[in-house]
Amino acid sequence: MTKGPGQTGTVVTMHSIASAAGVSPMTVSNTFRHPARVQEETRRRVMRIAAEMGYVPNHAAGNLASGHSRVIGAIIPSIKNSSFYKYVRGMQDTAAAQGYELILNLADTALHEQAAIQTFIGLRVAGIALVGDEHEPAAIDLLKKTAIPVVESWVQAGPIDMAVGHSTTAATKAILDVLLARGYRQIGFIGYEGAASRRFTERLPMYRSVLAQSGLSSDLVHLADETDGFGAGPKALDRLCRINPRIDAVICPTDIVAAGVLFECGRRGWRVPDRLAVAGWGDYEIASEITPGLTTIQPNTYEMGQQSVAMIIDRAIGKPNQGQIVDTGFRLIERAST
Amino acid sequence: MTKGPGQTGTVVTMHSIASAAGVSPMTVSNTFRHPARVQEETRRRVMRIAAEMGYVPNHAAGNLASGHSRVIGAIIPSIKNSSFYKYVRGMQDTAAAQGYELILNLADTALHEQAAIQTFIGLRVAGIALVGDEHEPAAIDLLKKTAIPVVESWVQAGPIDMAVGHSTTAATKAILDVLLARGYRQIGFIGYEGAASRRFTERLPMYRSVLAQSGLSSDLVHLADETDGFGAGPKALDRLCRINPRIDAVICPTDIVAAGVLFECGRRGWRVPDRLAVAGWGDYEIASEITPGLTTIQPNTYEMGQQSVAMIIDRAIGKPNQGQIVDTGFRLIERAST
């Protein structure tokens, strides 16, 4: 682009390739965008020369000229743990299979997310994938005005456009049913403080409702700091014990918090699940590796990623799927911790 | 961009804003790019109208017109664990402070990395940050031809342009010195199979050299599969025990593998560090949370991220820093596992 001092960097454009190959710029363009329109032999020659000269088509220019983009932007809240790994892989694989590219942005607050959304809109990406339904009002407004395809994942309804996820209430009920069936009666709940996303907030009412139906107390509740990782476990256990020292089970918002609880149990010499049963959420890798293995909810994150991108591409090619909602389900995985 | 069926989506351009505000398009452009050139009152009016109409400047067009980009691309190999979290935060913070934006791409093989590099070059980003020095020859070639600013991180020398990282050999020696000083004599080594990156390969020769100098055997070596997480720990311990059942210490390529070894020790009833001392690498969150705490190497990943982006921006604004190498150092953290 800019020739740095002492660099040979000539800017290679479609025009250079065309001259070198003895064809018109349009033939070069077609070689990349519509290979079928170009004769086999010509195409190969152009490709060879492009590779030799290190040419990469300028997306910015192509985007501008065509009004279309083959880049999809995804915003994820964290790379602190593995929960988004398969989700991103699902998005990448689906995008690649359709000739699209995925770029990411990391945003751990709604404000950062808003900045990331602006970046992506500025780049005129084909669509945006978000996690959760907790966004800045200004960002929601902007996305609606721009009318860019947006998918919110990990939720089953969102304020913007499309959504893909599983029912957190159903999953919460599934875990509690297992605990109740095994005879646990003093069941604690760990959630996240301040979280406005349905990804987390829908769990607590379900907890209260299920326990109430069984005539049990549902006040063993602690809300942890969302930025804590393993460390949230010990803190939460401490608080819950103060509310009721006879607590015999606890459900956690993530496997990381659950692992933190297990570590704390180890320090206290509590046997799991005899003294305390522990359930996690997410089926992170640590859930199967730690001893005892964690009972947890396995959301189909890879499929969620696939669906997100598929829905964006569908819209991009003209399918009228506004407001579409896809349920990717979940699976309860029972291990030794309950 | 494309008007989806049934959407109001008018495309808002700089021109629309200019008409609505009663100024020329250039004044709108200046309002965003060179605010000082525009009168306070005019600027505010333009900004207000732009916000009302949900206008976000089209980077693609701006990039094309100016030949400059304020977007930096970073490619990270994994989001499976926390090791890159602070690194990315360092990059983001530094970029934001300078008015740049960071976008990410996830690539866990050299081939995926090559695709990611192409995506970023296609977008004409201002610079690219890579992890390690293991890349596809074609990708290296392309980056050199393009003469785009590139920083390789976690290494102290790279085949492309600039580098920022710490000495893996010095860190390896530091760990081994601690183990030797504590009296461990049957020290095992876990590395990664097939890894060509200096990030991992420089450790083994140093291991052999340090042990040889102390007159100890250095054949307790196992190379793990790079795609394994915690699971690599148990496998590796198994193999090392077959080589020498009296193994009394082991150094691991990451804290995750080390945690896997700790989990396996728990299953076997081995006390750590009495029966086996375990050292990790990276100071992931789990290192301080697990019992016993892991002795590990803490690289200054946040600073590494800061430096990477700073070097790219320096180049972008014309500083001749080709081939620059920055050492961000490391710290040995001793905990109960050794």
Added chain:
DNA sequence: TCCATAAATTGTAGCGCTACAAAAGAATGA
């Protein structure tokens, strides 16, 4: 009042690419 200077605003041209239409070549059948 007029001229010099600074501040604010505005045309013009073109960045690299692609949609579209037009043109040139090749292939077919009568």
Added chain:
DNA sequence: TCATTCTTTTGTAGCGCTACAATTTATGGA
């Protein structure tokens, strides 16, 4: 041989924006 059709290639125009130069407007002194 010459229309007719299909395949392949090529101009033209313009996407939304910014560098740069040119112009208009305000400011201040003599």
